[in-house]
Amino acid sequence: MGQAGLIGFMQVGIVMLVIGFTVLLLMVQFELGPLGGMSTGKKWLLSLILGSGMVAFSIKLFVIAMLVNFPEHTIRAQLAAQSVRPAVLRQPAQVARHDRPPSVRKGYVWRALPDVAPSPAWNPTTPEKVALGERLFHDKALSIDRTVSCSSCHEVRRGAGMDGRRASLGVGGQLGARNAPTVWNAAFQSVLFWDGRAASLEEQAKGPPLNPKEMGMPSLEAVARRVREGEGYREMFDAAFGAAQPITIDRIVAAIAAYERTLITPDAAYDRFVRGDESALSAAQLRGMELFQSVGCIQCHSGPNFSGASVFDPPPSPQRLFPVFAAQKYADRYSLTSDVGANVPGNKQGVWRIPSLRNVALTAPYFHNGSVDSLREAVRIMATVQRGREIGNDANGNRRIVWSKQDRTIARVGSAPLSESDVDDIVEFLKSLSSESLALRNRGS
Ligand code: HEC
Ligand code: HEC
The missing domain is CATH 1.10.760.10 (Cytochrome c-like domain)
Known part of the structure; x- marks a missing residue:
């Protein structure tokens, strides 16, 4: 409802108020007044007192009716209108891949490796x-x-x-x-x-x-x-x-x-990309980069060295459980739990320092026991045992529909399995962490 509706509503209210006031006046003049033997002055005073009460009451009714029928004129509506940022509305539908799309909240910030490694004050690098x-x-x-x-x-x-x-x-x-x-x-x-x-x-x-x-x-x-x-x-x-x-x-x-401290590799395609060369990563690598974030690999492999156990951010815990989720087939096939790392012996879950993933495509075999030869398999294992994700092309996997009889709500729990092509994309992204000069040297040897 708009301005016209509001004016019409007010007109009806005023007419009703005038009629009510007239009825009250007649009642006091010809019924209450003579009954109480009042003088003319007292009759007018009583009319005024009762009438002002009626006006106050109708103002209250009017405000309530306004809030119910015309929310667009209330303060809440004004506040809501202000919080819609015009900048967001002006965003074009298509955004370049390096611009922040309107729906993406500010999140993980990707960083390149610095050109110099830090050294302690008592051992400067000369x-x-x-x-x-x-x-x-x-x-x-x-x-x-x-x-x-x-x-x-x-x-x-x-x-x-x-x-x-x-x-x-x-x-x-x-x-x-x-x-x-x-x-x-x-x-x-x-x-x-x-x-x-x-x-x-x-x-x-x-x-x-x-x-x-x-x-x-x-x-x-x-x-x-x-x-x-x-x-x-x-x-x-x-x-x-x-x-x-x-x-x-x-x-x-x-x-x-x-x-x-001089053995560092800030010359990966990833670093070129983060420093501004948008052609440095392929489409598959970009998809893999997004998956690396959305699947949650960045929870542990974070920062420029792709390890939370690095000098860049004071690590909340440089060591993590591995495997986090029981995945017997992998644990058995690759003996992932026979050595428990920094954990107390006898406990099945090991505790390990989060390794850097720089040059990981050049450093097979993988894991503390070197039991896995292919990077694809290492990624499958990680997604399963660290993030609880299934691998497969079945769209539902272990997702379940949960109906709550008590609340009468329905929800789907669990996350969709990663497809084999998702795994490929993550592997492609990990390849972008390889130093270009090291990769060349490796090929030459
Ligand atoms: C016989 C093989 C061998 C030799 C020789 C050797 N290393 Fe290692 N190095 C390893 C192994 C295996 C590990 C992992 C051991 C562990 O984590 O328990 C390791 C770990 C390291 C690490 C830790 C890397 C990381 O990311 O945590 C550094 C640094 C290192 N070695 C430097 C050296 C230096 C310096 C020397 C010579 C003084 C040396 N290594 C000699 C096999 C060797
Ligand atoms: C909860 C922390 C955590 C998460 C999440 C995590 N990782 Fe790891 N990652 C580790 C730890 C700890 C190790 C060392 C395991 C070991 O002891 O062998 C590791 C090892 C690896 C390795 C082997 C490195 C090497 O040099 O052998 C790869 C590859 C890897 N992670 C990739 C990933 C990918 C891809 C994801 C996301 C799907 C992921 N990780 C998620 C903690 C994590």
């Missing part, structure tokens, strides 16, 4: 230290039988920073228990190792030399002695740490860590 660290990283003298260097398991010059084996080979051909993660971009992680037991690269680097299955050295002092004996190291230490400073294990690991 070219001299990096050169020394690079030599130490490739030096087999750091192992008991001089056959194994850090790079034996973390191929950085020709490979993607790991060894491509399920579990690593250490001194004497011994097989370790876990898969070697890549050292590329480890500089951005807030905690290291699959279970997150090391808090810095410096601390981490003291581990492998003493591990009997890796480099097998009897003590850290024995490692320092080997370095002191090495030709040319004295000059390199002088350049890196100042003349005649003793060669200690702390300076050795400081140099190795400084070198590792």
Whole structure:
């Protein structure tokens, strides 16, 4: 109803009020007045008192009738009209893919990897230290039988920073228990190792030399002695740490860590895309990127290093349960629960540091035990055991219709299964996290 309806309504009200007031006046003049023996002045006073009460009452009735019949004239309607932002109404129906469509609320912000990794104040990254660290990283003298260097398991010059084996080979051909993660971009992680037991690269680097299955050295002092004996190291230490400073294990690991802080890959197609090159990702990769977000992979693999256990945002918990959802077929096939990581032994669910997904397409096999060879399968497992999603082309999957007899409401619970082509799209997106220079080097080797 509009303005005309309102005026008509008011006219009827006023006519009714005039009639009512006239009836009241007649009643007081000819009935109540003579009955009470009132003077003319008193009769008019009584009419006035009763009449004003009637006017007040009809004003109340009028307001109530207004609210019920003409909500468009009330304050609530005014407020509601104001909250419709004109900017939203003006948005064109078609939006470019980089613009925020009107219906999308501001959410997860994608970021590129910085060009420099942060270093602690007490171990700034200098070219001299990096050169020394690079030599130490490739030096087999750091192992008991001089056959194994850090790079034996973390191929950085020709490979993607790991060894491509399920579990690593250490001194004497011994097989370790876990898969070697890549050292590329480890500089951005807030905690290291699959279970997150090391808090810095410096601390981490003291581990492998003493591990009997890796480099097998009897003590850290024995490692320092080997370095002191090495030709040319004295000059390199002088350049890196100042003349005649003793060669200690702390300076050795400081140099190795400084070198590792240069092993970063901000040159993925994803980074180019986020920095503004819209042609950097294919249509499938864009679909995969959206799925990575909507399926909830970003809950754990967040930030520029695709790991919540990174230096970018203080992690609420760098370690997570894995598997979260019981998925017996995967747990059995790939022995996902025999090692429980940082968890108390005996508990079925393991606790693991969230790994970075940068270069993940180049670093098969996957998971802490290296049990999965294909990235597709790793994505299927993750969607199932971490997000509770089924994989398949059945549109309904485990979704159920739930009718509540008591509330008389109906709802569908559970989420739709991911189709195989969704899995393909996520894999395509993960490929966009590969460093373009590393991928080239890998192809050449
Ligand atoms: C025999 C193979 C082997 C050797 C030698 C070796 N590593 Fe590792 N490295 C591994 C394995 C396996 C892991 C994972 C172990 C775990 O998480 O329990 C690992 C983990 C790491 C990590 C953690 C990466 C991450 O994302 O958490 C870094 C960094 C690293 N190694 C650097 C080094 C350095 C530096 C050296 C030399 C001092 C070295 N490694 C020697 C096999 C090796
Ligand atoms: C609840 C946290 C969480 C969620 C959600 C999650 N992940 Fe993971 N992801 C992890 C953890 C923890 C690991 C390490 C598992 C292990 O110990 O092997 C991992 C490992 C991986 C790996 C293997 C990495 C490697 O180098 O071996 C891939 C690939 C992966 N996740 C992809 C995904 C994808 C894709 C999604 C979304 C469908 C996803 N993740 C959702 C926590 C999570």
